[in-house]
Amino acid sequence: MKLVAELHSLFDRAAQHVDGALLASIAKYSVVVLAYYLIGIAVYRVWFHPLSKIPGPKLAAATWLVEFYYNGIHKGVYYKKIEQWHKVYGPVIRITPHEIHVNDPDTYSHLYKTNAKVTKDPLYYQRFAGDINVLFFAKDTATHRSRRDPLNNYFSKKSVTDFEAVIVKHIDRLCYHLQRHAETAPVGAGQKPIDLHYRIRCVVLDIFSDYAFGKSFSFQDSSNLGKDFFDMIRVHMASLWLFRMMTPAMVYRITHLPPFIALKLDPSASTYVKLKQDSKAAIQKIRDNPNANDLRKENRTVFYDMLHPTDDDGNPIPAKSLDDLSDEAYGLTVASSDTTGNGVHATLLGILSNPEVHQKLKGELKRAFPTVQEKMTWTKLEKIPYMVACIKEGLRISAGVMGRMPRIIEEPNFQVLGYHIPPGFSVTTSNYMMLRHEAIYENPHDYDPSRWLDENGNLHTHLDKYFVPFGKDSRHCIGMYLAQSELYLCVAHLIRRFDLQIAEDSHHQSVRDLDYIDCFVSLAKDVDKWSLKVFVTPTD
Numbered sequence: 001m002k003l004v005a006e007l008h009s010l011f012d013r014a015a016q017h018v019d020g021a022l023l024a025s026i027a028k029y030s031v032v033v034l035a036y037y038l039i040g041i042a043v044y045r046v047w048f049h050p051l052s053k054i055p056g057p058k059l060a061a062a063t064w065l066v067e068f069y070y071n072g073i074h075k076g077v078y079y080k081k082i083e084q085w086h087k088v089y090g091p092v093i094r095i096t097p098h099e100i101h102v103n104d105p106d107t108y109s110h111l112y113k114t115n116a117k118v119t120k121d122p123l124y125y126q127r128f129a130g131d132i133n134v135l136f137f138a139k140d141t142a143t144h145r146s147r148r149d150p151l152n153n154y155f156s157k158k159s160v161t162d163f164e165a166v167i168v169k170h171i172d173r174l175c176y177h178l179q180r181h182a183e184t185a186p187v188g189a190g191q192k193p194i195d196l197h198y199r200i201r202c203v204v205l206d207i208f209s210d211y212a213f214g215k216s217f218s219f220q221d222s223s224n225l226g227k228d229f230f231d232m233i234r235v236h237m238a239s240l241w242l243f244r245m246m247t248p249a250m251v252y253r254i255t256h257l258p259p260f261i262a263l264k265l266d267p268s269a270s271t272y273v274k275l276k277q278d279s280k281a282a283i284q285k286i287r288d289n290p291n292a293n294d295l296r297k298e299n300r301t302v303f304y305d306m307l308h309p310t311d312d313d314g315n316p317i318p319a320k321s322l323d324d325l326s327d328e329a330y331g332l333t334v335a336s337s338d339t340t341g342n343g344v345h346a347t348l349l350g351i352l353s354n355p356e357v358h359q360k361l362k363g364e365l366k367r368a369f370p371t372v373q374e375k376m377t378w379t380k381l382e383k384i385p386y387m388v389a390c391i392k393e394g395l396r397i398s399a400g401v402m403g404r405m406p407r408i409i410e411e412p413n414f415q416v417l418g419y420h421i422p423p424g425f426s427v428t429t430s431n432y433m434m435l436r437h438e439a440i441y442e443n444p445h446d447y448d449p450s451r452w453l454d455e456n457g458n459l460h461t462h463l464d465k466y467f468v469p470f471g472k473d474s475r476h477c478i479g480m481y482l483a484q485s486e487l488y489l490c491v492a493h494l495i496r497r498f499d500l501q502i503a504e505d506s507h508h509q510s511v512r513d514l515d516y517i518d519c520f521v522s523l524a525k526d527v528d529k530w531s532l533k534v535f536v537t538p539t540d
């Protein structure tokens with residue numbers, strides 16, 4: 001009451017004359033009012049909020065600043081903090097004022113099933129990119145379906161298999177560069193190691209750009225191996241945690257500034273601006289191609305189909321604008337790059353740092369493909385149990401999406417391990433924790449393909465229920481077949497065609513050393529420490 005009376009007298013005085021002392025008083029009282037307001041909100045969130053009974057650190061329940069501290073300031077380490085909190089507070093914890101994190105395999109299956117009554121949490125997803133018209137960020141089920149349906153067919157297993165020749169063409173290019181490197185000098189007689197870090201990621205992007213636009217970025221043959229692009233993703237992803245503190249409208253405006261303003265404010269945004277401009281130009285070219293309607297099936301691209309969408313009965317429906325399509329292109333390019341790149345990286349590192357695994361896989365590949373000229377296909381590779389086990393283990397360790405995948409609950413009676421979660425609040429688990437859960441995997445941080453095999457060397461299926469690198473619900477990865485075919489073919493070609501030997505000055509000597517950033521896609525935490533340097537000898 002005293003405060004209210006003082007504010008009254010303050011406004012009375014303000015009405016009579018404005019002077020410096022008065023302004024200072026206004027500022028002082030504004031700060032006091034704001035402080036009371038913030039304390040009030042924090043008290044409400046911690047003790048009176050519908051989620052107040054959920055265990056967890058009080059500070060994280062009171063404010064989003066805790067998440068910002070670990071992810072924004074300490075560069076994406078919140079997932080590690082959450083993992084520690086689970087050890088202290090149990091499998092269900094509150095990690096932001098409106099979000100519950102669960103570390104329990106059976107809850108994962110309950111939350112991420114195709115018919116679950118949940119939607120992606122807009123507070124998490126849209127705060128990062130604004131309300132843009134792309135698949136990844138679609139909020140409600142109807143919008144999501146309208147964005148996913150035109151793409152589904154294109155990313156089916158059959159479509160990816162039909163595209164295999166192009167995938168292999170880009171992997172052959174990588175093998176060509178390795179062959180050339182091996183010719184500089186034999187191992188032990190002056191050959192320097194070659195770093196596969198960017199080379200692997202370039203293959204992935206060259207394949208994706210060919211798939212999406214019908215024209216490859218050809219990063220493998222560029223002088224800096226696409227480094228600008230990958231650096232740009234890391235800068236963009238790191239800034240996302242700052243965006244989360246803003247409204248979607250503000251984020252949209254920042255990420256859609258006219259290029260000349262964006263470049264003035266931040267010259268390092270040039271790769272982002274260029275990528276958006278290039279993809280828009282590529283899409284425009286497909287649109288304006290006078291022969292577009294005559295394009296043969298095998299020449300069609302993702303964006304050809306998106307420019308000519310049809311409804312379920314095959315009738316044409318209006319296409320998205322060029323700006324929206326270039327946003328979609330950006331989203332798909334980012335979603336496909338480090339996820340798959342890290343998968344190949346972790347799988348190779350796991351194999352090469354375990355001599356027994358390396359020899360066994362090489363032996364199996366030699367048995368299935370006796371000469372290096374023999375054509376390897378994804379279908380044939382999937383028939384080799386040890387190969388499948390090696391890829392599964394790489395996908396498990398690299399986890400694709402390191403951060404969480406929050407879903408808003410719509411069911412009125414949603415229960416998680418005895419806690420009631422009211423509709424409208426957000427529940428999440430993490431693929432990283434699920435794929436390294438101690439109750440499911442023995443020595444979960446080790447690369448061990450044998451965990452996927454029975455005593456006769458055949459694949460067993462009893463862990464499949466928990467194997468979720470691509471998610472499980474209706475929002476599961478649309479690119480999962482493309483990613484898997486790249487992984488199988490890239491790893492198999494490199495292991496069958498070369499003897500690769502990790503150099504001692506390669507930063508990582510085992511998958512345990514790989515350190516990631518908490519985000520939509522798993523990014524290398526400290527990219528300078530992610531070299532994968534190898535000596536190369538071609539095999540007969």
Ligand code: HEM
Nearest residue numbers: 136335336339340343400401405470471475477478479483
């Ligand atoms: C090893 C590689 C990959 C892994 C492990 C992976 C994993 C995932 C996961 C776990 C999700 C669900 C994310 C969430 O709910 O927040 C997801 C979604 C998605 N992924 Fe992937 N991904 C990979 C490669 C790709 C590729 C190659 C593409 C390119 C087309 C892609 C495009 C997408 C898209 C568009 C979504 C959103 C789908 C939707 O909301 O309907 N991903 N991915």
